[in-house]
Amino acid sequence: MKRALLGWFERGRWDVEGALPLPPKAVIMGAPHTSNYDFLIFLGAMEKLRVEGRYIGKASLFRWPPMARFMRAVGGIPVDRTVKNDLVAQAAAEFGKSDHMLLVIAPEGTRDPTTQWRMGFYRIALAAGVPIVCAGxxxxxxxxxxxxPIVPTGDMERDLQPAWAFFRTLKPRFPDKVLFPDGTGMDGRQRGA
Known part of the structure; x- marks a missing residue:
């Protein structure tokens, strides 16, 4: 399956660039998420780099058996958002058990415009003592x-300024679907929710 993803990525003439190689341990903040293709592109990029990623996804993605097999095969971890659990502590503990771990989280949690980005990725990176790498x-x-890499200090607002600047340099598939937590779109103009 992973070979097929890499073939699809390369046939589409996609490539990878940026601050490479990736650190051995990091939380990867994947955004903007405007299309189902974004995930496939990211999987292809990870294959091209020959690195393994773990992906947190909503539990509903794991309900249909063929999709569940695919998600698990590419490193997916189902998360039930309706159940209160200490995902931050669990993820931080997993980082402590491994010399190499790239945990990928899409903080928007949806392909629709939203200012409600989930900041668990930041809390996980801070608790685990690992950097955040933005990717898109x-x-x-x-x-x-x-x-x-962004090293979290506990000052989330200041630490994430480079992340917002980085994401504004990208050209997502559907730019009108991007809405940052401050209510601005890709062009930096206020749009509201």
Missing amino acids: PDYTRKVAIFSE
Whole structure:
């Protein structure tokens, strides 16, 4: 399956660039998420880099058996958002057990415009003592781009300023679907929810 993903990625003339190689341990913040193709592009990029990623996805993606097999085969971890559990502590503990772990989280949690980005990725990185790497597709240039690592200090607002700047440089498949937590779109103009 992974070979097929890489073939699809390369046949589409996609490539990878940015701050490479990736750190051995990091939380990868994947955005903007405007299309189902974004995930496939990201999987292809990880295959091209020959690195394994673990992906947190909503539990509903794992309900249909063929999709569940696919999600697990590519490193998917189902998360039930309706159940209160300490995902931050669990994820941080997993980082402590491994010398290599790339945990990928799409903080928007939807392909629709939303200012309600989930910040668990930040809390996980801070608790685990690992950097955050921003990653996203640029459809105009057909590249999956990875940012320089961001070391979380506990000052989330300040720490994430480079992340917002990085994501604004990308050209998502559907730019009108992007809405940042401050209510601005890709162009930096206020749009509201």
